[in-house]
Amino acid sequence: MTINKEIQDKTMTLKLAGRLDTTTSPELEEELKASLDGIEDLRMDFSELEYISSAGLRILLAAQKTMNKQGTMSITGVNDTIMEIFEITGFSDILTIK
Amino acid sequence: MGNQEEKEKKIRGGIIAQVAVLFLIGTFVIGLTTFFFEQFVSEGTVKSQLSSMLDSIAAEVIVTVDEYPANEWLLDYWYENADEMDIEYDADYRPGTETEKKAAQFTQEHPDIQIEYATTEQITSLSAEDQKLYAEIVYSWLITRINEIKRIYEIDFLYCVLTDDTYSYQYFLFSAADEGAKRGTEFEEVYPIGHVVQVDSDELKNGMRTAAKTDGFLTPTGKYRDYYKYLNDVAGQTALIGVSYDTSRMMDRVNRQTVKDTVNVVVGLVVLAALCLLLILVYVLHPLRKIQRNIRMYTKNKDREMVTSNLRELQLVNEMGQLSEDVITLAEEIDNYLEEIQMITEEKQRISAELSLASRIQADMLPSSFPPYPERTDVNLYASMTPAKEVGGDYYDFFKVDENHIALVIADVSGKGIPASLFMMITKIMAENAVTVDSMQSPAMIMEKLNEQICKHNKEEMFVTLWLGILDLKTGRVAASNAGHENPILKQSGGTFQVLHDKHGFVLGGMEGIKYNEYEFMMEPDSKLFLYTDGVPEATNENNELFGMDRLVDTLRDAQDETPEGILNAVNNAVEEFTGDALQFDDLTMLCVHYVGDQNS
Structure with missing residues (x-):
């Protein structure tokens, strides 16, 4: 998995590519832990993300909880496979998917 | 173990053999070089020694002749009366020889004349018969003296020849003989007075010319190397002293010297090599074997304390000491590592056992x-x-x-x-x-x-x-x-x-x-x-x-x-x-x- 990060003022855009699973999610967790401070708008681009496992969902949930306190978080470019996972797990109810 | 035996076989021979081979090759090469170098050097040395030796022999003959105050008269007389003279060759101071009798007779007749110191005036005043007697006595004595010189210097031929300025012949006036060189007129025999040899070789002619005009000369080639030195002028001819030396004997001397020197060098090298090998054996190989034995022992039974005390007891110096310390350190590291591995393994086994128990507990929780x-x-x-x-x-x-x-x-x-x-x-x-x-x-x-x-x-x-x-x-x-x-x-x-x-x-x-x-x-x-x-x-x-x-x-x-x-x-x-x-x-x-x-x- 690769993570492409762009920070502009208080907006951070993370572009993920590949698979977000047990082995790769710690990488995203570190990234978020390191740079989420002071961010008020977190945008995640999933257009090149192929798959997300429960470990990845856990990271998204933590990010969402953090952003609930300090701003907003939105996800774009979600493919069908990932959308189905979001729907089955109910994540589609708590995430802002555009 | 099979592997170890194979390794053992591969290094059969070991350091000593390898170094010994090197020394052997080195000794051979240096020996050979020494041999040829020595040969070259000693040939030159012997040649120049020979030249000066032959010169001094010729000089000694000249002095011997010159000691007779009447030497010029004598040389002329011998040449002119060669056929009439009754000569006793090679009397060599033996008592009762013809010459002794003649000398006794002469002294009795002319008690005022001492034969050795007779002057030309004293001799020419004598009768023709007594002059002949005197010439015969001195000729015989001279032969005896140059025979002696020949024997002392171990030369092949020693003689006096007359020649003219064409240098195309040699008239033999007197020559030395001994057991090795008999009187005779054949080649390599000692010619009697009056024997003439034709000279064809330009080298020989040149040699004689150089000797006559300037100084002594050693002919450069031939079986016999001839040295010529000017003696005097005799009846319009030139008298030269000739000394011949057999080159094969000279080469023998050269070779003997060369072999002797080469043997010295080779023996020296062998002794040095043996000493080096001994040092390698004592300071390298012996300690190395001890260290090796201890490494093998450690490999076998992992008894570090024994290996440590064994190696320390050896009290090795130089790099071998460092090596043995390194081995001890390595053994320590291995021991630590093994301990660690064992701990990790035990930990792993414990976790694995706990996990399998946890797995059963988890399964037991579910209705089954x-x-x-x-x-x-x-x-x-x-x-x-x-x-x-x-x-x-x-x-x-x-x-x-x-x-x-x-x-x-x-x-x-x-x-x-x-x-x-x-x-x-x-x-x-x-x-x-x-x-x-x-x-x-x-x-x-x-x-x-x-x-x-x-x-x-x-x-x-x-x-x-x-x-x-x-x-x-x-x-x-x-x-x-x-x-x-x-x-x-x-x-x-x-x-x-x-x-x-x-x-x-x-x-x-x-x-x-x-x-x-x-x-x-x-x-x-x-x-x-x-x-x-x-x-x-x-x-x-x-x-x-x-x-x-x-x-x-x-x-x-x-x-x-x-x-x-x-x-x-x-x-x-x-x-x-x-x-x-x-x-x-x-x-x-x-x-x-x-x-x-x-x-x-």
């Missing part, structure tokens, strides 16, 4: 005797859990809520392994409690309560997807709620398996205060409900393809008339066949309920 209600004819069910690791985060559960209600649970904790399994155990207990505490609750209320409880003790932000259904055995009515779990698959009586797209709520433990939906559906008599975790549709083969919902539904349909156990086996087989040799990545958990219904109604 099938059929679970052998006394009931209206319902049958079967379930299985296959964790990807020793312990898993999936689980199934079923239990009676009251006489007519069975609760069905299938759940999947995020993540895998020990953390997931711990979370799963808590969830299982909480879920069962939440259901059984009040049989009248609705599934949505149970879910909400369960979510609050899980959130309360969830700092690690784990979550669990869970499907809960309560089956009324009398009516076949199922009241269910889905917290983010996979869709159940239902086969109604007479129909086929269909995915039930139910209403999904959010996962449990994810967020506090979530509201859950619930829904109902009817299971007709002889209908089947299949519940599963995502490990089933997401089972992956070697090409990274997912098993998928379509294959799952197809498999279920193919086996739809089987018992719950048969259906689970069919799915298991299909998944196994699909994944082949690929590692099972996710937990695989399934539950199948066959609602037979009241057969009497």
Whole structure:
């Protein structure tokens, strides 16, 4: 998995590519832990993300909880496979998917 | 061990042999060089020594002749009266020789004349007969004296020749003889007075000319090297002293010298080499063998203390001492490493034992005797859990809520392994409690309560997807709620398996205060409900393809008339066949309920 990060003022855009699973999610967790401070708008681009496992969902949930306190978080470019996972797990109810 | 023997064989010979071979080759090369160099040098040395030796011999002969005050008269007389003279050759001071008698007679007749010191005036005043006597005596004495010189210097020929300025002949006036060189007129014999030899060789002519005009000259070639030195003029001719030396004898001297020097050098080198080898043996090889023995001993029995004390006792100096210290350090490192490995292994074994125990405990937590209600004819069910690791985060559960209600649970904790399994155990207990505490609750209320409880003790932000259904055995009515779990698959009586797209709520433990939906559906008599975790549709083969919902539904349909156990086996087989040799990545958990219904109604 690769993570492409762009920070502009208080907006951070993370572009993920590949698979977000047990082995790769710690990488995203570190990234978020390191740079989420002071961010008020977190945008995640999933257009090149192929798959997300429960470990990845856990990271998204933590990010969402953090952003609930300090701003907003939105996800774009979600493919069908990932959308189905979001729907089955109910994540589609708590995430802002555009 | 076989390997070690082979290694041993390979180095047969060892350092000493290798160095010895080097020394041997070096000695041979240096010996050979010395030989040729020496030969070259000593040839030159011997040649110049020879030249000056022959010169001094010739000079000695000249002095001997000059000592007779009447030497010029004598030389002329000998030449002019060679045929008339009665000469006794090689008398060599023997008592009673003709010459002694002649000398005694002469002294008696002319007591005033001492033969050795007679002057030309004294001699020329004598009678012709006495002059002849005197010339014969002195000639014999001279021969005796040069014979002596020849013997002392071990030369081949010593003689006096006359020649003219054409240098084309040699007239022999006197010459030395001994045991090695007899009187005679053949080649290599000592010629008597008056013998003439023709000179054809230009080299010889040149030699004589040089000697006559300037100084002594050594002919450069030939078997005999001739040295000539000017003596006097005799009857209009030139008298030269000739000394001949056999070159083969000269070369013998050269070779003897060369061999002697070469042998000295070679012996010196061999002694030096032997000394070096001895030093290598004492300072290198011997300690090396000791270190080697100790290394092998350590390899065999890992007794570091023994090896350390052995090596320290040797008290090795130089690099060998460093090497032995290094070996001791290495042994220490190996010991530490082994200890560490042993600790890690023990730790691993302990964890492995604990894990397998944990795995059994986890399995024992789930209802596992099938059929679970052998006394009931209206319902049958079967379930299985296959964790990807020793312990898993999936689980199934079923239990009676009251006489007519069975609760069905299938759940999947995020993540895998020990953390997931711990979370799963808590969830299982909480879920069962939440259901059984009040049989009248609705599934949505149970879910909400369960979510609050899980959130309360969830700092690690784990979550669990869970499907809960309560089956009324009398009516076949199922009241269910889905917290983010996979869709159940239902086969109604007479129909086929269909995915039930139910209403999904959010996962449990994810967020506090979530509201859950619930829904109902009817299971007709002889209908089947299949519940599963995502490990089933997401089972992956070697090409990274997912098993998928379509294959799952197809498999279920193919086996739809089987018992719950048969259906689970069919799915298991299909998944196994699909994944082949690929590692099972996710937990695989399934539950199948066959609602037979009241057969009497």
